[in-house]
Structure formats: C-alpha cells, structure tokens
Amino acid sequence: MALDHALLVSLLEKPSSGYELARRFDRSIGYFWHATHQQIYRVLSRMEAADWIAAEVEAGATAPDRKVFTVTAAGRAELSRWMAEPVEPEGTRDALMVKLRGAAFGDPHALITELEHHRAAHANRLTAYRVIEARDFSGALDPQRALQYMVLKSGLRFELGWLEWCEEALDLLRSIKQVKRRKTK
Known part of the structure; x- marks a missing residue:
C-alpha cells in the first residue's frame, strides 16, 4: 500500500x-x-x-x-x-524470529531480556488500543466508525497474539536455560 x-x-x-x-x-x-x-x-x-x-x-x-x-x-x-486491486497477505520479516532460531546454537538466555522488551512493547500498544476503544467506540456506530473499529479490533487481536506468543517463547527459553544448566553440572 x-x-x-x-x-x-x-x-x-x-x-x-x-x-x-x-x-x-x-x-x-x-x-x-x-x-x-x-x-x-x-x-x-x-x-x-x-x-x-x-x-x-x-x-x-x-x-x-x-x-x-x-x-x-x-x-x-x-x-x-x-x-x-487484490492484496496479498504480507509475510513476516522479523529479525527476532531469526534470533530465536539461532538461540539453539548460542545462549538462549541472551534472548530473554529482548523478548521481555518485546512483550512490554506489545503490552503498551495493547493498552493504547484499549484506551482508543473505550474512548472512541462505545455505543452504536455508523458504518464508517464500525469499519474503523474493525481495524482497531485487528490491532487488538494482533497485540494479544504477540503477548501470548512472547509468554510461550519466554517459557521455552527459560526451560532450555534450565536444561543446559543441569547438563553443565
């Protein structure tokens, strides 16, 4: 676009x-x-x-x-x-995903701080979206506002999905870190 x-x-x-x-x-x-x-x-x-x-x-x-x-x-x-015009879904190009795959060959602990940062950024954006939702989209909506709300709902779901994913990835990194620690003892 x-x-x-x-x-x-x-x-x-x-x-x-x-x-x-x-x-x-x-x-x-x-x-x-x-x-x-x-x-x-x-x-x-x-x-x-x-x-x-x-x-x-x-x-x-x-x-x-x-x-x-x-x-x-x-x-x-x-x-x-x-x-x-038809629009193709956009692919994901994210350095964090490459780093996460690379964690298998390095120290997964190094990514924990970065993932915590991403989790906080997505949580902040989700909070901002919820403020916009409460402020701008309560009650009956005309068609224009309803369409704007659909865009916001997409953002809300996107951020919720990222938060869920971050928690899952953090849990995995922490468990890998514990397994590696036990193997070195």
Whole structure:
C-alpha cells in the first residue's frame, strides 16, 4: 500500500491540513501505517500535483494561514481503483524470529531480556488500543466508525497474539536455560 492511499482515506474521513494529518498519523493511523511528517508533506504535494487532492487556504486569525486538503473526483477514482486491486497477505520479516532460531546454537538466555522488551512493547500498544476503544467506540456506530473499529479490533487481536506468543517463547527459553544448566553440572 502506498502512503497516498492511506492519506486519501484519512482525508475522506475528514478534510485536514498537513499538520492535522501528521498528528492523526501519530495518534491512530500510524499504529497501522507509519509515516513521518516529512513523508506526509511530500506525498501531499505529489497528490496535489496529480489532482487527487485540492487545497484551500484558510486564513488564521491568531495562527498562520493553513492549507486544508480535500479529495477530488480524481482522488476518489484512484482510491476506488486501488481498493479493487487484490492484496496479498504480507509475510513476516522479523529479525527476532531469526534470533530465536539461532538461540539453539548460542545462549538462549541472551534472548530473554529482548523478548521481555518485546512483550512490554506489545503490552503498551495493547493498552493504547484499549484506551482508543473505550474512548472512541462505545455505543452504536455508523458504518464508517464500525469499519474503523474493525481495524482497531485487528490491532487488538494482533497485540494479544504477540503477548501470548512472547509468554510461550519466554517459557521455552527459560526451560532450555534450565536444561543446559543441569547438563553443565
């Protein structure tokens, strides 16, 4: 997926300035599609040149003027075209998995600290998702919000799965460490 399409979806949800888009990416969309502020501004410029979005300058009374972007008919057509394309499931490319396999040839204890770090990071992300869920998705949801909630549910399940996997991997590493310790005695 290109950042272009994530921005088109975001702008269809709510016309925004580049700054507002960057903040939304930091707070929610970025959990699923990461982009730096510089990338967002660069892509907005390219999308504007392609006529996928249009900008209207809003004069600021107490703040500087800002460009608010909206999606044009050409942008909607591009999003429709992209949405009709099949998407293959993405594979996992994770150095941690290679390290875990390599633990059979080294000290598995060295990975325990790293796995504990991963477990904590996934627990923190799960907590953030649950805060978003409680704040934004209680009660009846219109179709747009229901679809946004489905994306969040995917993130919740992903983090829960990682936490479960981390616990299982940590248990295995600890048991291997104990077996190796007994063999050296």
